[in-house]
Every structure is written in structure tokens, then in C-alpha cells.
Amino acid sequence: MHIGPILEAAIEIQAFLDKHRARYCFIGGVAVQRWGEPRFTKDADLSLLTDFVDDEKWTDLLLGNFNARYPGARDFALQRRVLLIKASNGTDLDVSLSGLTFEKNCIERASRWSFDNGSHLLTCSAEDLIVHKAFADRPLDWIDIEGVIMRQGAALRTRQILAELQPLAELKEQPEIVERLRQLLNKRKPD
Secondary structure, X not given: OOOOHHXXXXXXXXXXXXXXXXXXXXXXXXHHHHHOOOOOOOEEEEEEEOOOOOHHHHHHHHHOOOEEOOOOHHHHHHHHOEEEEEOOOOOEEEEEEEOOHHHHHHHHHOEEEEOOOOOEEEEOOHHHHHHHHHHHOOHHHHHHHHHHHHXXXXXXXXXXXXXXXXXXXXXXXXXXXXXXXXXXXXXXXXX
């Protein structure tokens, strides 16, 4: 697989986070490249475990090494829990400051995705990617979900996906997300 600017940026921030012993994993378009139908993505998204107590520490540490995408990035991160920065090659990086039980579980289940050049990225599982995408509930997310289901098929752990999504959908007050996902998952062989 060709290591383009997005993956280069992901490898750069991963090296920084590893150096500082962070707990994290890549989600979004980078994980879609691994588990679903590869598509163009303009940024690298990752989930960084801050447990709601280390938001300032990690925000300041990252801003000390990566350029903010706009002047109010620090305040935005501390209010909205997403730090918007740029890698040295100019690629956008969206760092979610994570602490929910699902986010912790997602990071614990993350695994290495290795490349021919010897590098790797730590990405969420296919199941957790589906949960992230269903929770976001945008049209492109549902296309990505269908691609992951097609590509991963019967290997997906359906019960885990639905168990993780249920409380998130309740939190968002959108139980219909779970039913929509259940219908998509039922189109393939259950686990």
C-alpha cells in the first residue's frame, strides 16, 4: 500500500503520542482504509484517551508540537473535545479527547495495521469503526458502514457492535440509529 500524505501525517502524530505514552487509536477515514472500502479522506482522525481530566495537558502538549488550524483551537478543544491541528506536511489531524466507556474500550481493542515499508498505525477494530460511524450518523458514514460490512462479512461481532452502540444512541436520544444498523447487519450472516 502506498503511504500518502494522510498516512504520513498519522505516522507522525502516532510517533509523538507513543513517545509520550498516550493511549489512542485511529478512527474515521484512516480506519476505513483498513477495514472497509478505501476512499479519499482529507484528514486523519484519532481518539486520544484523556479521561476528562487530562484535556488541558494533552491539548497543550499537542499544540506545543503541532500547528493549530485556527487561533481558537485550544478553547475549541477544551469546550468541544476535538483538537484541530496540522501535521508537518500540512495534513489536517482531528484529535478527539476521549473518556467515555466506549472510547476506552475502543482504544483497548485497537490493533496494529502494518505496511510494506515496515511502519504501522494503531487503528480501532472494524466493530468499533462501525459504532463510531453509526453514532456520527452522516450519509457518508452509512456508506462507510456498508463497505465495512461487505468487506468483513461474518467476521464481525454483531453483538458487540450493538451492545456498544445502544448506550451511545440513548445518550444521543436517537434509538433509530441502532435499528438502522441492525437491519444492515442482518443482511449478512450473523455471528
